[in-house]
Amino acid sequence: MYFLGIDLGSSSIKLSLLDGESNKTLQDVTVPKHEMKIHAPKHGWAEQDPKQWWENVKQGVAELKNNTDVDFQLVKGIGIAYQMHGLVVVDKNLEPLRPSIIWCDSRAAEIGQQHYEAIGAETCQEQILGSPGNFTASKLKWVKENQPDVYAKIKYFMLPGDFIATKLTGVAQTSTSGLSEAALWNFKENRLATEILDAMEISTELVPEVVPNFAEQAKVDPSIAAELGISNQAIVSYRAGDQPNNAWSLNVSNPGEIATTAGTSAVIYGLSSLDDYDKNNRINTFLHVNNQEDHKRNGVMVCINGSGILYQWIRQLMSVDRDEPLNYETLNEFAKKSVPGSKGLRFYPFGNGVERIFNNKPAFSGVQNLNFNIHQTPEFVRAACEGIVFAMHYGFEIMREVGVEGKVVRAGNSNLFLNPAFREIFIHTTNTSLELYDTSGSEGAARGAAYGLGYYKSVEETFKGLVCIERFDPDPELVQKYKEIYQNWKNNI
Numbered sequence: 228m229y230f231l232g233i234d235l236g237s238s239s240i241k242l243s244l245l246d247g248e249s250n251k252t253l254q255d256v257t258v259p260k261h262e263m264k265i266h267a268p269k270h271g272w273a274e275q276d277p278k279q280w281w282e283n284v285k286q287g288v289a290e291l292k293n294n295t296d297v298d299f300q301l302v303k304g305i306g307i308a309y310q311m312h313g314l315v316v317v318d319k320n321l322e323p324l325r326p327s328i329i330w331c332d333s334r335a336a337e338i339g340q341q342h343y344e345a346i347g348a349e350t351c352q353e354q355i356l357g358s359p360g361n362f363t364a365s366k367l368k369w370v371k372e373n374q375p376d377v378y379a380k381i382k383y384f385m386l387p388g389d390f391i392a393t394k395l396t397g398v399a400q401t402s403t404s405g406l407s408e409a410a411l412w413n414f415k416e417n418r419l420a421t422e423i424l425d426a427m428e429i430s431t432e433l434v435p436e437v438v439p440n441f442a443e444q445a446k447v448d449p450s451i452a453a454e455l456g457i458s459n460q461a462i463v464s465y466r467a468g469d470q471p472n473n474a475w476s477l478n479v480s481n482p483g484e485i486a487t488t489a490g491t492s493a494v495i496y497g498l499s500s501l502d503d504y505d506k507n508n509r510i511n512t513f514l515h516v517n518n519q520e521d522h523k524r525n526g527v528m529v530c531i532n533g534s535g536i537l538y539q540w541i542r543q544l545m546s547v548d549r550d551e552p553l554n555y556e557t558l559n560e561f562a563k564k565s566v567p568g569s570k571g572l573r574f575y576p577f578g579n580g581v582e583r584i585f586n587n588k589p590a591f592s593g594v595q596n597l598n599f600n601i602h603q604t605p606e607f608v609r610a611a612c613e614g615i616v617f618a619m620h621y622g623f624e625i626m627r628e629v630g631v632e633g634k635v636v637r638a639g640n641s642n643l644f645l646n647p648a649f650r651e652i653f654i655h656t657t658n659t660s661l662e663l664y665d666t667s668g669s670e671g672a673a674r675g676a677a678y679g680l681g682y683y684k685s686v687e688e689t690f691k692g693l694v695c696i697e698r699f700d701p702d703p704e705l706v707q708k709y710k711e712i713y714q715n716w717k718n719n720i
Contacts, residue, residue: 228682229253229302231288231457232673235280235309235387236469237329237491238262238535242287244295244302245673247682250692252670254295258287262539266326271333271580271589274326277315280387281394288455300458305395305447306465306676308472308668309388311408314366319382321393325374328366329387331492331532331580335365336587338372339410346426348506354413355420356504356512356525359427360587361580363409368427383435392463396445399435404514406437408468414502414512417520440467440516441679465675467516469668470496471526475516476671477637477664478690480524485633485659489643492579493534493619497631499525509584509625516675517686527631529622532579533592534615535642541611545604555645562612562648565605567705568712571596572606573719574614584622595719609648616652617716623657635660639667640696654701655709661699 232243239262244253263283266274292299312330317323328334339359343351351358359365363386371378383399386409393399406412406419411434413420424431438444444463452459467475474486474496485497500523504512515524538558546552577585578592594610602610626632636653640663643649654661674689683689 229297230304230306230673230676230682231302232306232669232671232676233284233287233308233391234469234472234668234672235307235391237265237275237310237331240280240283240287241667241669242284242291243667243669243673244291244297245670245677247677252673253297254291255667255669256287256290256294258283258290265329265331273329273332273580275329277323277327277387277390280391284391285455288457292456299456302457302461304462304464304676304680304682306672306674306679307388307391307463308467308469308672309386309391311386311468311470312362313387314363314370314384315387315390316367316370316377316381316384317390317393317399318380321382321397321399323390324377324380325370327387328369332366333361333580333589335369336361336581338368339365340587342368342423342426346422350422352504352506354415354422355410356414356502357410358508358587359410359423360508360583364411364423364427364429367429371427371429381433384433385435386468388466388468389435392444392466395447395451396463397448397451398445400438400444401435402438402440402466404440404467404471404516404518407514412514441465441675443680462680464679465672467672467675468513470494470528471513471516472668472671472675473639474498474526475675476639476666476668478686478693479637480517480686483633485636487619487636487638489534489615489649491535493531493615493643494528495619495623495626495636496526496528497626497633499527499631501525501630503527503629503631505625505629508586510622510629511583527626527629529619529626530583531576531615531618531622532582533576536579537576537592537611537615538643541608558608559646559648561605561608562646565609567708569606569610569613570601571598572602572610573716574610575720576611576614576618584618584625612643612646612649613652613712614716615643616649616656617713619653620656620713621717621720633659635662637662637664639663640665641667650699651705652709654699655705656713658701658706660701662695663697665694665696
């Protein structure tokens with residue numbers, strides 16, 4: 228029996244095929260081969276076309292089939308991970324009415340703040356553990372206020388992964404954790420936060436059917452199964468936002484366990500059994516994928532928007548007038564050639580929309596102390612890596628203030644964690660041990676599908692094939708050195 232995992236990111240879509248019996252991934256593909264574009268019609272906006280996501284998913288399935296000799300009629304479960312906080316609105320035919328307003332779009336931040344003040348800070352924090360902020364509910368309110376003709380045609384609103392599931396099954400659904408990432412989950416009473424919808428004058432009829440993260444959610448539509456060449460008995464049995472799914476992929480399931488990732492954005496995600504929140508709304512709390520009423524599991528998350536996208540920007544900048552762009556391995560080599568502190572050069576990696584650690588206020592990137600006689604390419608690249616880690620650690624300090632901490636952090640062996648200099652900066656700035664695992668979000672989604680379908684009976688069985696490939700422990704001398712470098716960086720925010 229086989230399981231398909233789909234990980235819908237903002238740069239690409241990854242797919243994995245998991246062999247249930249061996250508990251190993253047989254094949255991975257990434258589509259498209261170039262990074263997907265984020266459209267910005269206005270300053271602070273960020274949109275993508277949901278129809279293009281779906282075309283890429285179909286292309287990915289076709290590539291998986293071509294790359295393996297597996298009979299896809301034996302694919303029984305499908306899991307979906309997706310970029311969080313996006314808004315997709317569909318009509319009565321379940322077709323999108325406008326481009327998706329994705330996670331890094333800033334247009335609704337003011338709307339979220341207005342409702343936070345109108346509803347009351349204490350009420351919001353008690354019920355949704357924070358502010359409506361720039362999350363999905365606020366984006367839907369923006370559509371209501373600014374595009375009433377579009378709003379009038381909405382049958383359902385959903386998150387990006389819900390849209391992919393709907394295209395597979397023909398059934399509109401969302402999950403409990405998805406509602407929490409949309410700022411629409413009442414943690415106090417364990418239900419849809421109708422108070423937020425009422426305050427925004429949004430009907431509950433626009434909310435799709437709510438399903439658990441792990442469950443036999445809906446069967447693939449026969450016509451879609453035929454088009455994709457998979458079993459018409461295949462079932463979507465798992466869905467989750469990319470950061471809860473990243474933690475799940477790393478077998479982070481219990482309080483005190485911490486996951487991290489540094490892709491387009493940079494995230495630290497720690498688990499708690501408490502309804503933790505920051506009174507200044509600089510970090511966010513969501514239902515984790517394995518949360519249950521009698522088994523509370525919340526994910527407390529810090530997110531830095533300008534992470535991998537900064538590294539991508541540097542790569543593009545350094546690739547001007549080249550026939551072929553520089554690869555990331557070359558950038559990583561440059562970072563290794565400089566020293567801790569980058570000879571005094573500081574980089575502030577804020578330039579991809581409003582930043583949560585600054586309470587959803589606009590923040591911009593900047594370089595400080597640049598000296599043309601001292602600083603060369605290695606310092607520039609390393610200072611960017613240091614800035615990304617320092618911004619992550621700034622959020623990590625806030626997490627610790629609310630009681631969420633740990634001494635071991637797990638990450639997939641991908642993106643910026645492939646960079647030795649970045650790893651060094653991370654473990655010594657955060658003073659934690661780093662464990663790297665040979666896994667991915669799409670593999671985690673496939674494991675989630677197997678667990679949701681009941682093929683694996685326990686979390687332990689689900690992750691028996693997960694392998695830690697390397698562990699890095701901090702050096703006390705370097706911890707002290709980076710403490711001083713970080714403090715100087717922090718003093719100038």
